[in-house]
Amino acid sequence: MTEQARGGAVSQTLSRGIRVLEILADAGEPLTIDGVAQALGVHRSIAYRLLRTLEHHGLVVRDANGRVTLGPRMAALAAGVAHDLQAEALPELTAVANELGMTCFLAVLDHDECVTLVSVEPRHAVAPVAQRPGTRHPVTAGAPGKAILSLLPPAQWPAASPDAARAVAEAAARGYATSHDEVIPSLRSVAVPLAVRGRGPAALAVVHVSGDADDARIAERLTRSARAVRDALGG
Amino acid sequence: MTEQARGGAVSQTLSRGIRVLEILADAGEPLTIDGVAQALGVHRSIAYRLLRTLEHHGLVVRDANGRVTLGPRMAALAAGVAHDLQAEALPELTAVANELGMTCFLAVLDHDECVTLVSVEPRHAVAPVAQRPGTRHPVTAGAPGKAILSLLPPAQWPAASPDAARAVAEAAARGYATSHDEVIPSLRSVAVPLAVRGRGPAALAVVHVSGDADDARIAERLTRSARAVRDALGG
DNA sequence: CTGAGGCGGATCGTATACGAAGACGTCGAC
DNA sequence: GTCGACGTCTTCGTATACGATCCGCCTCAG
Numbered sequence: 001m002t003e004q005a006r007g008g009a010v011s012q013t014l015s016r017g018i019r020v021l022e023i024l025a026d027a028g029e030p031l032t033i034d035g036v037a038q039a040l041g042v043h044r045s046i047a048y049r050l051l052r053t054l055e056h057h058g059l060v061v062r063d064a065n066g067r068v069t070l071g072p073r074m075a076a077l078a079a080g081v082a083h084d085l086q087a088e089a090l091p092e093l094t095a096v097a098n099e100l101g102m103t104c105f106l107a108v109l110d111h112d113e114c115v116t117l118v119s120v121e122p123r124h125a126v127a128p129v130a131q132r133p134g135t136r137h138p139v140t141a142g143a144p145g146k147a148i149l150s151l152l153p154p155a156q157w158p159a160a161s162p163d164a165a166r167a168v169a170e171a172a173a174r175g176y177a178t179s180h181d182e183v184i185p186s187l188r189s190v191a192v193p194l195a196v197r198g199r200g201p202a203a204l205a206v207v208h209v210s211g212d213a214d215d216a217r218i219a220e221r222l223t224r225s226a227r228a229v230r231d232a233l234g235g
Numbered sequence: 236m237t238e239q240a241r242g243g244a245v246s247q248t249l250s251r252g253i254r255v256l257e258i259l260a261d262a263g264e265p266l267t268i269d270g271v272a273q274a275l276g277v278h279r280s281i282a283y284r285l286l287r288t289l290e291h292h293g294l295v296v297r298d299a300n301g302r303v304t305l306g307p308r309m310a311a312l313a314a315g316v317a318h319d320l321q322a323e324a325l326p327e328l329t330a331v332a333n334e335l336g337m338t339c340f341l342a343v344l345d346h347d348e349c350v351t352l353v354s355v356e357p358r359h360a361v362a363p364v365a366q367r368p369g370t371r372h373p374v375t376a377g378a379p380g381k382a383i384l385s386l387l388p389p390a391q392w393p394a395a396s397p398d399a400a401r402a403v404a405e406a407a408a409r410g411y412a413t414s415h416d417e418v419i420p421s422l423r424s425v426a427v428p429l430a431v432r433g434r435g436p437a438a439l440a441v442v443h444v445s446g447d448a449d450d451a452r453i454a455e456r457l458t459r460s461a462r463a464v465r466d467a468l469g470g
Numbered sequence: 471c472t473g474a475g476g477c478g479g480a481t482c483g484t485a486t487a488c489g490a491a492g493a494c495g496t497c498g499a500c
Numbered sequence: 501g502t503c504g505a506c507g508t509c510t511t512c513g514t515a516t517a518c519g520a521t522c523c524g525c526c527t528c529a530g
Contacts, residue, residue: 008509010288012487013517017249018292025315034477043519048479053245057253058346063433066478070316072345075352078313079369080260081305087365091356098358110307111293117310121326123333123358130322134314198298246517248488269506278490283508301507 016040017050021070024060030067082108085199086118088232092204092225093120100218102206103129107144107191109201112158113137114145129187129207137183140164143191146177147203151193176219177203190215192222196233204229251275252285256305259295265302317343320434321353323467327439327460328355335453337441338364342379342426344436347393348372349380364422364442372418375399378426381412382438386428411454412438425450427457431468439464 023039024031031039037047051068054060058073089106097104097120105119119131139145140160149157150172157165171177176192183189191205204222258274259266266274272282286303289295293308324341332339332355340354354366374380375395384392385407392400406412411427418424426440439457 008287009284009487010291011248011252011284013246013248014252014285014288015292017246017252018289018294021312022292025312028315028318032477033479044477045479045519045521046517049244049246049517050249052479053249054253056245057250057257059253061345061435070313072316072343072350072352074313075316076345076350076369076371077256077260078305078309079367080263081307081310083263083367087367091363094356094358108307110296110311115307115311117307120355121329123329128326132314132318132322134311134318136311200296244517247515248517267506268508279507280491280509281489284488 013050016042016046017054020047020050020054021059021074024068024070030063030065030069032067036068082117082199084233085196085202085229088229089194089204089225090118090120092229093118096204096206096221096225097122100206100208100221102208102218103131104204104206105131105133105144106194107148107203107205108199109139109148110136112139114139114142114148114203116144127209129209131207140168141179142183143177143179143189144203144205146171146179147191147193147205148201150177151195151201175223176215178215188213190218190222192219192226194226194229196230199233248285251277251281252289255282255285255289256294256309259303259305265298265300265304267302271303317352317434319468320431320437320464323464324429324439324460325353325355327464328353331439331441331456331460332357335441335443335456337443337453338366339439339441339457340366340368340379341429342383342438342440344374344383345371347374349374349377349383349438351379362444364444366442376414377418378412378414378424379438379440381406381414382426382428382440383436385412386430386436410458411450413450423448425453425457427454427461429461429464431465434468 019040020036023036033048033051034044036051037044040047051060055062058071060068061071062068086106093104093106101122103119103121105116107114107116113136116131116133116135118133121128139149140158146168149168157168176190178190180188187207187209189205189207191203194202194204196202204226206218206222254275255271258271268282268286269279271286272279275282286295290297293306295303296306297303321341328339328341336357338354338356341352342349343352348371351366351368351370353368356363374384374393381403384403392403402412411425413425415423422442422444424440424442426438429437429439431437439461441453441457
C-alpha cells in the first residue's frame, strides 16, 4: 500500500531479501547487520530476520565479528545459469585467448544490459586485461553489446543514440562489432554474435590494448569459435 | 505455527523464494510455473507471485513459452563472492593447468561441503576433465576437502570416518592431500590448502587421469601458486 | 575499574502482507 | 468442437511479517 502499485504486486519480503543480496554483492566486503539495515532503509530487526533466513539457506555467511557476506552457496546457485552454454564456450574461450594473446569472454543480454558470464585470460599476457565475470554495462555501449543487438530486429533495440544504432547496423552487416575506448579508455574490443536455439542472444568477444591489431582477423577467429559453440548446442 | 520452530524464526516468503532459485538451479532447464509450484508443494498462485518478484529483480527470466529459468543477473550477483580471491587465483589456475596439462580449480569450505568456485582446463587437454564451478560434495571426500580440513583444528572437523580423519592428519603433515577414485572413479586429484587472512579456508587442486603422475611434484607446483595467491592478498 | 556506546539477539502486540481458492481467457491436442 | 493444461488476476480470512522496545555482551575511553 505504502509502496508503488507496479505492474503486478510483488512480495515485499522476498523483494527485500533480494535487495539484501544485491547490497552485499555491491559492497564487496563484510557488512554489519546495522549496515545492511541502513542500506535497506529498514529497522535492524527486519534486516536481522532477513539475514537469518538467507544464512539458513547458506546464501550468506558470517565471519568471526558477526559481519555478513555472500557465501559460496551463492556461487553454487548461480553456476547453473546457462551451464551448457558456458561449458561449451569455455574451451573455445581458452583457445582464442591463448591464440590471440587477449582476454576472451562470453557475454549475454540481460534486459537492457550486457553481462559478462565467463572470461579467460591468455596464458602469457603481456598486459593482462581483466574482464571480471558479472560485469554489466548498457547493451548500447561496447562491442559485445552491439554484437548482441545485431542479432535482434531494430524494433527490440533499446532507445539508443543514432550513432549507436548505426554501429549496430554496421555490425549486423559485416558480422562483428568493435569498440575503441568506449567503456574503458585505451581498451579496444572485438565481438561476434552468438545465437543459440532457445537461449537469448549472446556474444563472444576479446579485449586488447594493441593499436595495430587486425580486427577482421580477430573477428574471423571469433566467428569460428562461435560457430563451433552453436553447432555443439544445435542452434 | 504450522511449521517448525527451528533455532530461530525464518521468513517463510523469503525462504520459499530461495527454494525456487534452488529448484531452478537443480533443474537446469526451463520449468513451467506449475512445475515450480509442484516442486515447492504450494499453490500455483504462490509460485506465480514469487516468480514475478524474482523476475522483477532479474534473477529469473522467461522464454517465449512462458517458462522460467535463472537469469544472467543471478550470475552477476554471485560474481562478487570472494571476488578478490578468485581474481588472484585465476591466473595461477591457468598457469598450473597449462603447465601440468590438468584441470586446475579453486575450492572453498561451505559449512560441511566443499564448493568449487572456479575451474580452468588446460589449453591442450589429452583427456579434458571438467570440474564445473558450483560442484559440491562433502568436505570429507576428495582431495580439496581434505586439504581444506587440514587447515582447521580437528575439533572443527565434521563427523568423519576414522579413515578420513587419518587422511586429513596425513595431509596436514605433508602439506597436500590426494584422492584416488574417491569422488569419481578413475580420477585422481591432488590438492593443497590455501589460507587467506580473514577469508575461510580454501584449496587449490588438480584432477587428472594419469596413473603414473608424481603427486609430490604436482603438490609442489600447487603450493607455489597457493603461496603466490596468499602473498598477493596479504594472508 | 567503570561507564557509555555500539551491536547482536529476543520478545510481543498489531497491522498487513500473505496463502489458498477460485474464475476467466487462451492455447494446443485429441 | 471439446477438453485439458496453463498463465493470470481477484477476493478474503488469517497467518505472518513488521518494527518498537528491551536485554546482554563486548569494546573502548577515561
